Structure formats: structure tokens, C-alpha cells
Amino acid sequence: MKITVISFVIENDKSCGNEKMRTVCRENSCTGCMACIGKCKKNAITIKDSMVAYNAVIDEDKCVNCGMCEKVCPNNQGAEKRKPIDWKEGWAPENIRGRASSGGAASAMMKYFVEDGGYVAACIFKQGEFVFEITNSVEELIDFAGSKYVKSNPIGIYAKVIEKLKHGEKVLFIGLPCQVAAVKNSTAVLPSEMKDNLYTIDLICHGSPSPRILNMALEEKGIDIKKLTQIRFRNKTDFGLSSQDAGQVYKTLTPAGIQDMYTYAFLTSLDYTENCYSCQYATIERVADVTIGDSWGSDFPQKEQGRGVSLLLCQTDKGANLVKNSGMQLKEVDIDKAIDANHQLRHPSVAPDIREAFFAGLDKGFYKSLSKCAPKVYYKQKVKEILIKTKIIRGGGKKKKKKKCWGGGGQKQ
Numbered sequence: 001m002k003i004t005v006i007s008f009v010i011e012n013d014k015s016c017g018n019e020k021m022r023t024v025c026r027e028n029s030c031t032g033c034m035a036c037i038g039k040c041k042k043n044a045i046t047i048k049d050s051m052v053a054y055n056a057v058i059d060e061d062k063c064v065n066c067g068m069c070e071k072v073c074p075n076n077q078g079a080e081k082r083k084p085i086d087w088k089e090g091w092a093p094e095n096i097r098g099r100a101s102s103g104g105a106a107s108a109m110m111k112y113f114v115e116d117g118g119y120v121a122a123c124i125f126k127q128g129e130f131v132f133e134i135t136n137s138v139e140e141l142i143d144f145a146g147s148k149y150v151k152s153n154p155i156g157i158y159a160k161v162i163e164k165l166k167h168g169e170k171v172l173f174i175g176l177p178c179q180v181a182a183v184k185n186s187t188a189v190l191p192s193e194m195k196d197n198l199y200t201i202d203l204i205c206h207g208s209p210s211p212r213i214l215n216m217a218l219e220e221k222g223i224d225i226k227k228l229t230q231i232r233f234r235n236k237t238d239f240g241l242s243s244q245d246a247g248q249v250y251k252t253l254t255p256a257g258i259q260d261m262y263t264y265a266f267l268t269s270l271d272y273t274e275n276c277y278s279c280q281y282a283t284i285e286r287v288a289d290v291t292i293g294d295s296w297g298s299d300f301p302q303k304e305q306g307r308g309v310s311l312l313l314c315q316t317d318k319g320a321n322l323v324k325n326s327g328m329q330l331k332e333v334d335i336d337k338a339i340d341a342n343h344q345l346r347h348p349s350v351a352p353d354i355r356e357a358f359f360a361g362l363d364k365g366f367y368k369s370l371s372k373c374a375p376k377v378y379y380k381q382k383v384k385e386i387l388i389k390t391k392i393i394r395g396g397g398k399k400k401k402k403k404k405c406w407g408g409g410g411q412k413q
Contacts, residue, residue: 103310204293289319
């Protein structure tokens, strides 16, 4: 079974919300889940991306006022959330864990699910875009690998999931909480026996920036995102942007020992779209069967944590069974420590004071804007980068060739 590729339409919007428009949900609150586009049979909805915010805009000339877009939107019709009934921390077998962003929990569950006869729907980087695809091939699961610190595009995937469910197939959907809420709303009209075959995993999410910001950061470094075969946003506890070209060589955006400014903007919650700062899913009550993230509150020694330890929260019995059967090494975790160490399980990310200035300055460029709104950080990193390049101080790090092996596969989150 070959991967099914999902196409999409997002328009750049330079108006930043200044023009009056009819939107599916409250203006500037759109998460970009694309459920409304999946329901609209008149192609009357377009996602406007101003970088500051997403908006699902309705074309009045095409709209027939059926109301389907508003009903499926998780901002208008919230999906059911549950508190965890079980919580664990652990990691996948070493052939998966060693190539994962964290403990390899997502990879282990995907592999088990496909080997058990199911399909997996998740995000993939392809031809310069972060899109969603669906597959039942273990070999193709490696392309779903790794954390993505940018907004992905799930347009069309909900219809593919529904199609599989209608044919009696099991589907495991992995995405951000807003995307899981969207797939649950999209499948809500199906009979119970079909919905029972839908399994969901949501990620503990800080927030996500527009892909236009990533593209801008890369372009200003002379990198064409469409020519890349892979992008990495982190490796275990080492956060930083690196890319892979057709020559199969990973290159960091800055020398080793220097935090690239795209990662700085992400980790400081500077560049997320507006909706992320009032996220309804940043709570211990979750929308998915299983929630995964880093086990930052772990009691494991630092060396073990450096190899990657995943946190797994199970909200349903079928989620708990999925975790149990995935071949991971699991231990009980102190849930209070886990919640305390992951603020996204308590409240949304907080926008820094310089966010408005950052977006206002983007018309001059990504790095120019950061140099103005965060000059101490920017120039400190810039000076350090020059010192490393001129070999006055040592940076370190080596280029790594990608290896595609995963006990039948490769790297994964």
C-alpha cells in the first residue's frame, strides 16, 4: 500500500486581519485544523495566513449557508476531553529509540499498529511542505519521523480517515490536540462501530508558528526549503534546526554550540499564531486516547534522559492497550511532577512582551526583526558564531549522514 498524498490550499495574507471578512470561527482564533475545508462541498473556504494568525475565510459568493463548516470546527463545537486513567514514562526498543527525537513512543505505537493490520495518518515533510499522509506500510512509517516545530497542513486527511473507517479498517491518527479534535468532529456522524476503529494520539504542544516564518528564516540563510529532503528541529535534548539535502548530509543552521534564532523564537513562544496563547487543549484533560511528550519531570538519571524518555498519558482503555502492546519499556511516573514540568498540561504558552514588535518588524526580514526586538540574544549568538567560524573559540559537532534503518525502518519521535 503506497502512501496517499494529501494536497492543500493556504493563501498568504499580508493584511494581518485589518480587512473585514466572514470567518468560520472567531477572528484570529483559527488553529489551522482545516476541518471546515474538508466539510465544505462548495470550495468556499480559504485559510488566510498573516503569520500573526490564521483565519478560515468564507467566500460569500460561493457559500450556501449550510452551516457544516461551523458545526465541524472545534472552536465552535468542542470535542470531548478526558482526564488520564493511566500514566507511564519509558522508551521504545533501542533500534527505534536511538533514532527518535525523544523516547520513540510514537514510532513504537505506529509500528505495532500497522503490523496489527491498521493504517497510520500523521504529518510528513514532503517537497517543502508539512502535510498529512496515510499508510499501512511499516517501511514508509520512517517518513513520519521527528518533532515538527511549525504548523502542518492536514487538509484532506479527514476524508481519507473516514474512507478507511467506512471500509472497516483501523486508523491511528497522530497530530496536535486541535487536529485530533478536528478528526473526531469530522467522524462524529459515523456509526459507533466505525468510530471505535479510530485511535488517536495527541502531542503535548507548546504552540506552532506559520510555515511562512520557517521559510523566511531558511531563505535568508540561502536555503531553498523545496530542495530539502528532511528537516530536523531537535535531537533528544539538543534543540536546533538542521536540514538534509539530496546528498543525504545533515547541516545545522548555525555552527554547533550556537542556538539558531528560529529555535530561539520557538522556544520562547515568540512566533506562534494568535490562537496558541488561548489554547483550549493546554490542560491535563485531553482529547486523544493517548497523549505523548517528553518526560521532563522524570526521576531517571540525566544520562538516561539524554537518550530520550517519553511521557505517555492514557485517557481511554483502548489507548492504554495500545501503549501496553507497543513493545516499550515502561515505568510508573509521578503525574504531579509530569504536570509541573510540562506547563502545557496546565496552561497555554504566554506571549512575550516583544511579540508585537517581532511581527511588526518581519517586513524587514526574520533576522533583522529579531536583532531589533531581542538585540542582546541576537548579537551574542552572532559574535559567538563569528568566533567559532574564525576558530578563535571551538564549536564542535560533525555532519551526520542519514541512516534509514529501523528494525525495518528509521528515525522517529
